[in-house]
Structure formats: structure tokens, C-alpha cells
Amino acid sequence: MKSLSLLIIAMFLVSCDHGLAPPPSVEPGFGGTLYFEKGTWPSPDSLNSLWLFASQVYPLDSVKVVQGLISNPPTIYLYPASDKSLPFNVDSVSYSFSPPVATYKYVGVIQRFANDINVHSLRVVGVYATNDTPPLPIPVIVNEGVFTPGISFRVNFYKPPPQPF
Amino acid sequence: MKALTINIALCLVWCSALVCQPAHGTLKGSIKDAETGQAVVGANVTLQGTFLGAATDANGKFSIARVPVGSYALTVSMIGYERIRLDGVKSVADEATTLDIQIHSSPIQSEPVIVTANRREQSFQEVPVSVATVSAKMIADRNNVTLDDALRYVPGVNMMSDQVNIRGSTGYNRGVGSRVLVLLDGLPYITGDTGEINWETIPMFEVERIEIVKGAGSALYGSSALGGVINVITRETPAQPEFRFRAFSGLYDKPQYPEWQWTTKPRFNSGVIGSYAGGTGSLKYLVSVGRTVDESFRENDTYQRWSLFAKAKYDLSSSQSLTIAGNYLYRTHGNFFWWNSLQEPLRPAESQRNGLVTSDRGNISVAYKEFVSDKLFYTVKGIYFGNFWRDDSSGRVNNVSTSHLFSVDAQATYDMNSSHTLTFGFASNYDRVEANLFGTHPGVGAAVYAQDEMGVTGELKLTAGLRFDWERVSVLKATAQLNPKVGLVYMPDKETSIRASFGSGFRYPAIGELYIESSTNVSAVAVLPNPDLKVESSLSYEVGINRSIGSMIVVDVAAFRNDFKDLIEPSVQIKQYRPNPSSTYEVEGPVIQFDNVTKAMIEGVEADVRVEWWKKWFSTEIGYTYTWPWDVGDNVILKFRPRHILYAGGLLSWNRVRASVDFRFLSRIERIDENLVRLAPIVDGDARVAIKIVDVRASYDLIDLGYPLRIGFNINNLLNYSYVELLGNLGPVRTYYLTVEGLF
Numbered sequence: 001m002k003s004l005s006l007l008i009i010a011m012f013l014v015s016c017d018h019g020l021a022p023p024p025s026v027e028p029g030f031g032g033t034l035y036f037e038k039g040t041w042p043s044p045d046s047l048n049s050l051w052l053f054a055s056q057v058y059p060l061d062s063v064k065v066v067q068g069l070i071s072n073p074p075t076i077y078l079y080p081a082s083d084k085s086l087p088f089n090v091d092s093v094s095y096s097f098s099p100p101v102a103t104y105k106y107v108g109v110i111q112r113f114a115n116d117i118n119v120h121s122l123r124v125v126g127v128y129a130t131n132d133t134p135p136l137p138i139p140v141i142v143n144e145g146v147f148t149p150g151i152s153f154r155v156n157f158y159k160p161p162p163q164p165f
Numbered sequence: 166m167k168a169l170t171i172n173i174a175l176c177l178v179w180c181s182a183l184v185c186q187p188a189h190g191t192l193k194g195s196i197k198d199a200e201t202g203q204a205v206v207g208a209n210v211t212l213q214g215t216f217l218g219a220a221t222d223a224n225g226k227f228s229i230a231r232v233p234v235g236s237y238a239l240t241v242s243m244i245g246y247e248r249i250r251l252d253g254v255k256s257v258a259d260e261a262t263t264l265d266i267q268i269h270s271s272p273i274q275s276e277p278v279i280v281t282a283n284r285r286e287q288s289f290q291e292v293p294v295s296v297a298t299v300s301a302k303m304i305a306d307r308n309n310v311t312l313d314d315a316l317r318y319v320p321g322v323n324m325m326s327d328q329v330n331i332r333g334s335t336g337y338n339r340g341v342g343s344r345v346l347v348l349l350d351g352l353p354y355i356t357g358d359t360g361e362i363n364w365e366t367i368p369m370f371e372v373e374r375i376e377i378v379k380g381a382g383s384a385l386y387g388s389s390a391l392g393g394v395i396n397v398i399t400r401e402t403p404a405q406p407e408f409r410f411r412a413f414s415g416l417y418d419k420p421q422y423p424e425w426q427w428t429t430k431p432r433f434n435s436g437v438i439g440s441y442a443g444g445t446g447s448l449k450y451l452v453s454v455g456r457t458v459d460e461s462f463r464e465n466d467t468y469q470r471w472s473l474f475a476k477a478k479y480d481l482s483s484s485q486s487l488t489i490a491g492n493y494l495y496r497t498h499g500n501f502f503w504w505n506s507l508q509e510p511l512r513p514a515e516s517q518r519n520g521l522v523t524s525d526r527g528n529i530s531v532a533y534k535e536f537v538s539d540k541l542f543y544t545v546k547g548i549y550f551g552n553f554w555r556d557d558s559s560g561r562v563n564n565v566s567t568s569h570l571f572s573v574d575a576q577a578t579y580d581m582n583s584s585h586t587l588t589f590g591f592a593s594n595y596d597r598v599e600a601n602l603f604g605t606h607p608g609v610g611a612a613v614y615a616q617d618e619m620g621v622t623g624e625l626k627l628t629a630g631l632r633f634d635w636e637r638v639s640v641l642k643a644t645a646q647l648n649p650k651v652g653l654v655y656m657p658d659k660e661t662s663i664r665a666s667f668g669s670g671f672r673y674p675a676i677g678e679l680y681i682e683s684s685t686n687v688s689a690v691a692v693l694p695n696p697d698l699k700v701e702s703s704l705s706y707e708v709g710i711n712r713s714i715g716s717m718i719v720v721d722v723a724a725f726r727n728d729f730k731d732l733i734e735p736s737v738q739i740k741q742y743r744p745n746p747s748s749t750y751e752v753e754g755p756v757i758q759f760d761n762v763t764k765a766m767i768e769g770v771e772a773d774v775r776v777e778w779w780k781k782w783f784s785t786e787i788g789y790t791y792t793w794p795w796d797v798g799d800n801v802i803l804k805f806r807p808r809h810i811l812y813a814g815g816l817l818s819w820n821r822v823r824a825s826v827d828f829r830f831l832s833r834i835e836r837i838d839e840n841l842v843r844l845a846p847i848v849d850g851d852a853r854v855a856i857k858i859v860d861v862r863a864s865y866d867l868i869d870l871g872y873p874l875r876i877g878f879n880i881n882n883l884l885n886y887s888y889v890e891l892l893g894n895l896g897p898v899r900t901y902y903l904t905v906e907g908l909f
Contacts, residue, residue, distance in 0.1 A: 018886060
């Protein structure tokens, strides 16, 4: 009988932690680390800017890229801002990106390799994707009050992923 | 003269009719408890080889009238007592034969008879596989409105929302392509389109008991019995007219955290069901009608149901009977597929806030049974199971599916002699699906099966069986399956039963898995058909022991292993596909497709201990299942399977009071399919914890106050624990129920 009583008490005790709880309130967004493959950095003359981008539209074509960047509100967001760039010639960089609440179907790193600003001077050099061949873009959802960490991926300038435009 | 001739002729005919009628006698007597000498109320007394029988009254007396003259085997069965059989009981013409019978209590409150394991009546100890039962009383105590609720307390079984998993057989498939076969009175009850189980259409108020056979059972039951078989046995039409009803009203408590509360209004869950049984002479029938309304604790998760069940049994003679049964369910249900996020787990994702699913489902079955002699009987059964559903989104009809399934099963059981019992039969099915998601496809199948139970020695019994299945779906190539089973039961003494079994299982892909085609209905990713799917199969091995210790304790321990091949699961791939069926161009991108992706091995042990205390006023049960579910293909733990399942319960039954508590624990699922979470996409879809739920209840019988009523109060999820059974679906919050049951 003693063991029975102990069992009942144990039963209640193990259930007292209440289980799932709401995540703490944070600024919505996502973050992670970008890893650059060593020895693949391009020469400085073909490296004008480097951004992390998050697009609500996928697949993209040339028209959608332009529209996505200039429409109001935009559907493609850059990190850092368009007049800035991610650092060059580093092994990795951590980031914390807070675009508006939405589902971003295509997240990656884009390189501007010429001074002209048009789609012909841009190429995608890394994508947050599965390990399949070819890689499958993984959507990132930015929800109210949710910050999603761990959106990390590799960038290899020699082996860019399939280009969307 | 002419009139006289006619009168004489009529007299001769009348007299010859009297002479030709078989002579009858009456069997009567009493049933007493061998230990206490007290009358046993409600014991079933039956004559083998006939439909004749009676239940003991309040004084333990029984009487079976109009028994044809002859010698019979009489059996007495009662929950909590050992089943006994008396051979050579004689019915003498125009005389009453009196029998005073004493029966011994068994140490546990188990069902005396199991019918599913070998397709015939057997005692619990004679069965070579692990079997669990859920009685009508347990269902009433727990106020289980649907069958899946009742299964949440069975050792070795866990539910992932409405998807059942026996000893790890099933992963994540949202109910499509069930690997557990559900039978309704012995006939397959799986939908024709998606191959899933419709829990809500099972008439729970009319259930006598539920038998759960663990392990592959295709050697007797065919497709879908990979992980086990659940047989729902509806109650017999009672001998006396009666009216029963159950009414309940439930109130959902607030969620554990204020920020999860999405409405300030109280949310109710209530229902009422009434059943009338009557009849005259050889015809008995029962009809029940039910209405349940659940406002749900979650947004757009409400449902409303109307249900109708009817069953009629006509005894054509003392050895022939015809039973016709049918049920119908109309339901509207909100379309909560997964939560918005863990910040708002009681609200669905934006796209699911207006959807509504309407369904009409029904079946009608016919069963003819005849005892050719006390050694040979056969049954011929047929069922039609029709399903129609449609989901509407914002007033627009989205998906529509209609499926028709016809099954026929003819079975004979022959007790050749004391050493051999043969069971053999034929089964056939035809189904047809018409759906915008799956297309229009027919399916047809047939099977033959045979089994012999051999008494090797007095203590050792061997069972061997084989079933051949053939099936063709739509225009695909026909496939055939051969499934064997072997079982061994050794009973060295009255208290011990040692068992070992081997069986195989298989499942034909459901039409839904083969042909589903949807651009964005299931998730943000397109879903494509895969007509190349192969049959999935399993092999089950088990050894176990069941032993009574004294008169209070029963222990059952089993070790098992299941090998699965070609498991069909949804998988994500990159493919060229048409964005919608009418498109003339293709795009490349991610798609979800059912595929034969996994080979798995699941090993485990299961222990169940039942103890009865204080002259059986109080009973406890603890069931623990450990499984080691391994994905042999990828050499990692299998997705969506808990490793530990523990159930513990206690029941106090004293005078007119019944009070009980249940606790269930399922360890945290270690591995899920991240692609499903990402691509669906389900925000916070990987959030999960171990499940620890406490339910309590008490009821009181008002018969002493002159009312044939029982009132009960239940609290489900007493500690308001927050958990998920299914990705992105928070389990029910604490709920209070008031129930009233009556019998007139």
C-alpha cells in the first residue's frame, strides 16, 4: 500500500511542470551564421556588395527581383541595408535579421559583382536549403513575437546554387 | 360427407404437425459464487451450438425455455469469474432440468472471452498473442465519446491525435493509410479513399467491448493488420425491452497561460444519446440516436454530430440467426490543421480560420450465423461502408470525396475433435472512390484463409494459419500476398500461460496515397500521386507469460519484435510537376509524395500488472511498454515514436460509488520529420514534450433513492498539462464533465 501511495504522489509530481510554455516575447526575425568556404572568395574587383536576402516570392525571375526590391512594401528584404554590405574575406559572420512578419520562401546570400545595379550584376551564392541535389530552399517564417535562431548555411563562391533569374 | 373428409384431412395435417415438432424441455437453475455462496447476478448462460441462453436475475437464477430435446454443452461466463463449461447437460421432453452451478472468481476483472485473436471464442489464457480489452463500463466511466479516446488508456497503444499506433507500428500520416485494422463486429471498417479509421462513426454507446490484438494479424484479417487489429463488438440486442440514455456537459478550463487565451467566452462540449431496445418473439432490435456539440477549446475546431445506430436480430430457429445493423453519422467540423504558433497555439494558422469539413458516413451490415451442430458453425457477413466528405473554405467548396466499400466474409469453424479446431473462410471486397483529390478509381480484392488449432498435449496448444490475398486497384497491376501465422500456448498449471507467436502483416497502399494530387491543399508544397507504391509488410514475433499470483495479482509480460519493410510515408522530393492539374507547363520544385521510404525494426518489452485490493473494492493496473524503434535504412531512431509508454490507473468500487484515476505518460518523441515542419510550414512545429496526463472521475448510483440513474463527474487533464500528440496541435486543456446515465 505504501508503494501505491508513493506511485500516486510520483504521478502528480511528474506532471507538475505544466509541459509546453509560450516562448518569451522577442523582436520577430531570424538569425544564424553564414559560413564562407575558405579559398573561394572572389577577387576584390568582382565583389562590390554582399547581402543576406529574404524573399517572400519563389521562384524568382528578373522582373520579380526588381519588383520585389522596389515595390511598397517590398517582398524582398536585404541585410544589411542596400547601402551597406556583409564583411568580405571572413570565414563566418553571425547575423540577426528582422524583416516584417511573413513567410520567406527563399533566403540566401546575394553577391553584386559590378557597379551597375541590375539583375545582370547579381548572383546568388548561397541558399538556406536542404541537403538534396539540387538543394531545396527552406521557407523561413517570421511570426509575431518569434525569433528563429539557427538559420545557418554555407556560401561557396565557386559553387553557387541554381540561379533563380 | 365432403365436409367431413376435409375436417378429417385438416385434423391429420394438424396432428402430423404436432407430431413432427421437436419435443422441448426447460433448463433452469442458479449460479453461485463458489467461495461466498452468494448469487451471481448477470452471468451469461449459453448452450453451445445454439443461440439459446439466458442471464441470471437478481437472485442468481436463470431459465432457458424451449430447448430441443438432446444433450448440450452449457457454458457460464461472467466478468471477474472463470468461464466454465458443463458437457452432457440433457434437455428432457416437457420437463425442467435443474442445475445449481458454482463458479470461481478469477483474480482479475478480465473479459472471459476473446474472439478476435483466432476468429472464435477463446478464454484470455488460450490466446497466443497479446490482447487487451476495453469494456463498456470503462467507456462509460471515462465518458469516451469516440473510440480513439477509449484507446488512450490501453498499454502499448498511443494516439497521435486521431491516428492509432500499436507498439510503434505507425508514424506520422495524419490518419491516411492506417497500419492498424479496425473491425466493426468482425468486418473491416477502413475508409475506401484514404484507408483511414473513422473513429466518430463507431457507435460507442452500443459497444459491448473492444478487443485490441497487438502484432501483425494479416494471416486472418488481410490488409492493414500490420501493427494490430482492433475489433469493436457491439452489444447484443437485450432480451427485455429497455430505454437507456447518457447525457453529458463539459466545460473547458482556461489554458495554462493567459496569453494563450483566444476568447473570453466559456467553451462547452455536450451531448445526449438515447437508446431503445425492444422486440417480440424471435425478433429483437435496438435503435439509438445521438447528438453531440463541441465548441472546442481551440478556434475553428468546433464540431456538431448527429448519429444513428440500429441493430436487429432475428432468430430463425434455435440454431440460425440473422442480424442486420447500420449506422449513420452527419458531422460538420472546423478545419484546425495546426496552430498559428506556440505564441497562439489555440488559434489555427491564418489559412485555416474559415475552413469547414462536412461529412456523411454510414454503413449497413448483414450477418447470418448457423450452428450446423455443436461442433460446426458458419457465418456469412457483408458490410457496405459509405463515406462522403467535403471541405469548404470561405464558402468555396475545396475538396470533395465519395467512397463506397463493400466487404463480404464467409467463415466456418469446425471442432473436429478435442485435438483440432479448424477455422477457414473466404473474404472479398470492392471499393470505388470518386474525389477531386484522388480521381475516380475502383478496387477489388479477394482472399481465402484457413487455420488449425491443435492440442499437442493437454498443456500445449499449437495454432497454424495461412491466408492468401489478391487485390487490384484501378488500372494498376494486381498483387498477391501470402501471410502465415504460428502460435503456441503452454499452460503448465491453472495460473500460468506461456505464449509465443509469429505472424506477418501487409497493407495495400490506399487509393488516397496512390493518387492524391493537390497543388496547395495539404501544405504550401504541392502533393503528387505515386502509382508505383509497393505493398508495405511486417513480420511480428512475440513471447509472453501471463501468471496469476494468489487471488489478487495478475502479471503479464511480453517481449516483441516487429520488422517492417517498404513503409509508406510522405516524403519531400525535388521534381518537375504541373502547378495544377489543368496546367500545360511544368515547374521544378519541392513536392510531397507518398513513397516506400523506410525499413524499420521495432523491438520492445511490455509488462502489465493488475492488483485487486480489499475484497476487490479497489483495483490498480500499471502497464509499461518500452520500444526501441529503429530506422534500419538510415540507421537512426524511427521518427514519431515514443520510446516509453506508461499507464497507471486505480478504481474504487464501493457500494454505489465508483471513483477512479488514470495517469498516462509518453516519453518525448525523439525524432520528427523536420522537412514537414519547414515545408508545411508549421511555426514552432518541432515544439514537443513528454506527455503526462492525469484524469479523475467519480460516479454515484441513485438506485437506492428510487431513481435508475447514475451521475458522474469527470476532470480530464486535471493538472492542465500542455502537450502535443500531433505536430502543431495542443492537446485538450483541463475539462470538467458532468454525466448522467439512466436505464429504464
